[in-house]
Amino acid sequence: MPVLAILSNLIYVHSDIEAPSAIPGNFHAQMRISTSITLAWIAVDANDFNGDMEAYNVTCRLNGTIIFTANVTGTSVTITGLTYPTTYSVQVAAISTGGTGVFTAPLDVATTQDDPPSPTANFTQTTTSITATLGTVSGNFKVDQYCCNFTRTHVSSVPKVLPTVIRCNDAGNISLDEIEEDATYLVTAFVTNTASRTGPGSAVQTIRTLPTPPTIAPLTKVTPGITSIQLSWNLPIQTLQLNGVLLGYNIICKLSNGTLVTSFNTTSTTATSSTATTTHTTTIKPLNYETNYTVQVAAISSGGIGVYSTSKSVITKQEFAPRPTVTEGNLDRKVTMFLSAKPGNYNFLDFCCYFERLSVSNIVGTSLPLVMICSKYSPVVLSPADEDSLYWGYCVVRSTAVSHLGTNVDGHPIRFSTRTTSAAPSSAPGDLEQTSRSSTSISLQWTAVYGTELNGAFVGYNVTCTLDRDIVYTVNHIMTNINIAGLAFGTTYSVQVAAISTGGLGVFTSPIVVQTAQDLPMKPNISLSSTATSLTATLSAESRHTRVSKYCAIFIRTVVSGVLLPLPPVTACHDADYVTLDGIEEDALYTVEALMNNTAGEYGPKSDTLQFSTQIAAPTAAPAELLHVQYNQTAVRLMWTPVDNIHLNGRFLAYNIRCKLHGEIVIERNETRTRSTIANLSSGVTYDIQVAAISTGGLGSYSEAANVTIRHEENMNAQTSTSSTLVATTLMVGVGSAFALVSVILVTIVIVLVKRRKRTVSATLVSSFDLGILATKEGNKTAEKESCVDCDDPPYVVHGQMESACTPEEHLIDPVVMMTNSSVYDAIRTGGRPSVRFDPGQQGSADAYFREDNEYVMMQSQVQNNPGGKAGGDVDNDNHDQDGDDKEYVMMQSFVPTTEPTVHPDEPVYDLVLA
Numbered sequence: 053m054p055v056l057a058i059l060s061n062l063i064y065v066h067s068d069i070e071a072p073s074a075i076p077g078n079f080h081a082q083m084r085i086s087t088s089i090t091l092a093w094i095a096v097d098a099n100d101f102n103g104d105m106e107a108y109n110v111t112c113r114l115n116g117t118i119i120f121t122a123n124v125t126g127t128s129v130t131i132t133g134l135t136y137p138t139t140y141s142v143q144v145a146a147i148s149t150g151g152t153g154v155f156t157a158p159l160d161v162a163t164t165q166d167d168p169p170s171p172t173a174n175f176t177q178t179t180t181s182i183t184a185t186l187g188t189v190s191g192n193f194k195v196d197q198y199c200c201n202f203t204r205t206h207v208s209s210v211p212k213v214l215p216t217v218i219r220c221n222d223a224g225n226i227s228l229d230e231i232e233e234d235a236t237y238l239v240t241a242f243v244t245n246t247a248s249r250t251g252p253g254s255a256v257q258t259i260r261t262l263p264t265p266p267t268i269a270p271l272t273k274v275t276p277g278i279t280s281i282q283l284s285w286n287l288p289i290q291t292l293q294l295n296g297v298l299l300g301y302n303i304i305c306k307l308s309n310g311t312l313v314t315s316f317n318t319t320s321t322t323a324t325s326s327t328a329t330t331t332h333t334t335t336i337k338p339l340n341y342e343t344n345y346t347v348q349v350a351a352i353s354s355g356g357i358g359v360y361s362t363s364k365s366v367i368t369k370q371e372f373a374p375r376p377t378v379t380e381g382n383l384d385r386k387v388t389m390f391l392s393a394k395p396g397n398y399n400f401l402d403f404c405c406y407f408e409r410l411s412v413s414n415i416v417g418t419s420l421p422l423v424m425i426c427s428k429y430s431p432v433v434l435s436p437a438d439e440d441s442l443y444w445g446y447c448v449v450r451s452t453a454v455s456h457l458g459t460n461v462d463g464h465p466i467r468f469s470t471r472t473t474s475a476a477p478s479s480a481p482g483d484l485e486q487t488s489r490s491s492t493s494i495s496l497q498w499t500a501v502y503g504t505e506l507n508g509a510f511v512g513y514n515v516t517c518t519l520d521r522d523i524v525y526t527v528n529h530i531m532t533n534i535n536i537a538g539l540a541f542g543t544t545y546s547v548q549v550a551a552i553s554t555g556g557l558g559v560f561t562s563p564i565v566v567q568t569a570q571d572l573p574m575k576p577n578i579s580l581s582s583t584a585t586s587l588t589a590t591l592s593a594e595s596r597h598t599r600v601s602k603y604c605a606i607f608i609r610t611v612v613s614g615v616l617l618p619l620p621p622v623t624a625c626h627d628a629d630y631v632t633l634d635g636i637e638e639d640a641l642y643t644v645e646a647l648m649n650n651t652a653g654e655y656g657p658k659s660d661t662l663q664f665s666t667q668i669a670a671p672t673a674a675p676a677e678l679l680h681v682q683y684n685q686t687a688v689r690l691m692w693t694p695v696d697n698i699h700l701n702g703r704f705l706a707y708n709i710r711c712k713l714h715g716e717i718v719i720e721r722n723e724t725r726t727r728s729t730i731a732n733l734s735s736g737v738t739y740d741i742q743v744a745a746i747s748t749g750g751l752g753s754y755s756e757a758a759n760v761t762i763r764h765e766e767n768m769n770a771q772t773s774t775s776s777t778l779v780a781t782t783l784m785v786g787v788g789s790a791f792a793l794v795s796v797i798l799v800t801i802v803i804v805l806v807k808r809r810k811r812t813v814s815a816t817l818v819s820s821f822d823l824g825i826l827a828t829k830e831g832n833k834t835a836e837k838e839s840c841v842d843c844d845d846p847p848y849v850v851h852g853q854m855e856s857a858c859t860p861e862e863h864l865i866d867p868v869v870m871m872t873n874s875s876v877y878d879a880i881r882t883g884g885r886p887s888v889r890f891d892p893g894q895q896g897s898a899d900a901y902f903r904e905d906n907e908y909v910m911m912q913s914q915v916q917n918n919p920g921g922k923a924g925g926d927v928d929n930d931n932h933d934q935d936g937d938d939k940e941y942v943m944m945q946s947f948v949p950t951t952e953p954t955v956h957p958d959e960p961v962y963d964l965v966l967a
């Protein structure tokens with residue numbers, strides 16, 4: 053029989069076998085966690101299955117809704133994917149081939165909490181406390197408390213174990229207070245949940261409270277050096293004073309104004325007992341010589357940096373002045389020592405020499421004691437000295453350093469021994485003066501030493517030149533003038549002169565101060581640049597023996613807008629290599645010269661003259677009264693009022709026309725007239741058209757946009773008819789008004805003419821124009837209809853009809869009227885209409901011009917193969933073509949000539965008739 057399975061309840065019914073009659077026994081929750089439960093039961097006896105045993109059905113409900121059901125063959129099952137904390141209702145029933153038996157009574161089972169994880173722990177400590185900051189933990193549990201175990205093991209590295217102390221709270225910041233300093237603790241952290249479950253502890257960390265910094269300061273002793281200071285102190289190494297293990301010392305060195313120079317630590321020195329003292333030294337370097345510093349020292353223990361010693365003030369020393377170099381210059385009655393010294397870590401005071409006379413002319417018992425002579429400048433001279441005497445001594449460089457006796461300290465000495473000769477000149481040369489100078493030399497002159505003052509035969513003069521105590525030039529010279537070359541420009545020197553005789557070097561003149569000159573600045577090169585309001589000259593020149601102080605430029609305005617309007621020169625100077633003139637005028641011509649001034653107040657030559665034209669402003673007004681009339685289905689004719697000369701700001705060049713479609717420029721062109729035709733437009737499309745003037749100053753502002761919509765052919769027919777009526781009506785007002793409307797009428801005619809490929813236009817009086825007839829152009833040009841090459845192909849008039857090879861969509865140059873003869877032919881009227889008459893056998897063309905809106909337009913007519921009679925321009929078709937070959941016709945073409953034609957004043961004025 054078929055088996056009916058009800059899957060939703062998983063109950064199987066067999067028509068012949070009964071379902072199990074017993075229920076599983078001892079149905080209980082074997083294990084619970086936060087996301088699953090494990091259920092177990094006692095199997096049903098085989099005799100109670102009433103058929104073959106198949107499985108056990110386990111069902112789990114939440115709030116009456118089945119969330120889990122499964123058939124299992126064993127006596128246990130684990131249900132996963134549960135949530136915490138939730139209570140579920142579970143049942144189990146046996147399944148045999150007879151169906152599903154009776155379910156056990158519902159059993160409520162709740163998921164349990166997970167054990168908390170081990171927290172992270174960070175520790176901070178003071179001398180008497182340890183604080184643990186535990187990281188927050190989360191999961192399928194509820195935190196009850198955060199806890200730490202503290203176990204003391206040592207105090208000041210001595211084993212002192214105490215029982216473990218537990219501290220807990222619900223915030224995660226746990227402190228153990230009022231404990232010993234320098235004590236070691238083993239600390240672990242853990243978390244408990246509300247189910248009284250304790251999570252695993254964190255890793256054990258060793259935390260040591262801080263000892264107190266040292267409470268004593270070392271007693272410092274300072275010993276200054278030249279570029280260093282040595283410190284030394286005796287420190288009792290006592291535990292109660294150090295409050296920890298001695299680690300070293302911190303040294304601070306400052307300038308007398310409090311500026312920190314250096315701060316560093318030194319390592320410790322170990323004592324042999326707790327009562328012993330240890331001498332410790334350290335050196336601070338590098339420092340500046342002869343400078344006032346303050347120093348302090350503090351001990352460092354495991355408790356930190358202790359108390360600093362009292363600030364000690366100390367001044368570094370100067371080094372001994374170096375041994376000087378000596379050149380002897382011993383002549384009669386004086387001993388001269390030329391000295392120089394190298395710079396170093398000392399402050400120069402002066403040169404000193406100690407002179408002792410040992411004998412005179414080798415006579416025993418003629419010695420004299422030491423004599424000290426000092427001078428800030430070289431040479432040091434013992435004068436007067438005895439002639440033919442033996443002198444001994446030494447020379448030193450003294451610094452500003454002072455000894456403990458209060459005297460200046462001598463540097464390293466250099467010894468000498470020398471003998472004077474016979475008497476040297478007793479007088480110095482007179483009137484020593486500088487006579488001339490250049491950038492690298494000076495010229496000197498003096499008066500000579502004569503006669504008995506020489507104390508011997510004349511040998512020459514010694515000239516000595518020094519710079520900052522150093523001899524840069526010394527020479528013996530026989531003249532009373534000299535040029536000293538090879539000097540630095542713009543530099544001050546000290547010069548002395550002494551006479552030399554056979555008795556030796558005489559007395560030096562008093563030093564005079566001389567100074568080399570500077571060269572004049574070079575002729576500069578200049579370059580010019582400008583902004584809208586300023587003109588800048590940039591100067592450059594080759595560097596020479598000079599120091600440039602100022603850069604100057606001379607600006608002269610000569611012309612404004614082509615008019616001679618000179619202004620007085622304007623001179624401007626600057627300490628940089630450029631000079632700017634502000635407030636310049638536009639469209640002005642300036643001439644510019646430049647020159648330079650040195651620190652001696654001397655000016656160099658002027659530069660070459662440059663001319664500079666300032667910029668011209670663009671037009672400040674836009675063309676006005678922008679009008680437009682549709683020309684054909686693809687073109688529009690524009691007219692506007694020109695910009696006057698005042699607003700052009702320069703010479704007129706053209707007008708810029710731009711045509712936009714949806715904001716994008718699609719056509720842009722320049723036009724020299726005040727009218728223009730824009731072709732190749734699309735029918736039914738609206739364009740924005742603007743016009744701006746262009747002068748030599750640039751592009752001006754654009755006019756207000758004209759919105760132009762190109763109409764379809766049907767709309768053009770309607771408008772043409774209306775326009776023709778308006779023209780006819782307007783013409784009746786009077787001949788004077790007709791001329792003012794020429795442009796509008798011509799545009800109306802153009803619209804009619806381009807309507808069809810071939811169109812006959814009835815004759816209508818248009819206006820009178822001033823005609824100027826030019827000379828005939830001979831030629832034999834066939835002007836029959838040809839294929840249209842471009843939009844500038846002319847229309848033709850043949851026997852009263854206007855024809856063009858161009859299609860209606862192409863732009864035609866304005867077909868206006870047929871023109872009359874040239875100056876070599878007679879002008880006649882036929883039936884009131886103009887025509888051209890050619891003499892028999894003549895052929896060629898007649899050119900004429902008419903003037904419209906002050907612009908000349910050229911019309912051209914041609915006749916060929918005319919054996920005689922009247923020909924060509926018979927627009928009323930009255931058989932003036934006498935030869936009957938139908939090849940005489942008139943071609944009309946209009947264009948603007950490149951040059952204005954010469955109008956003959958004696959030519960008649962004609963009424964022009966349109967065919």
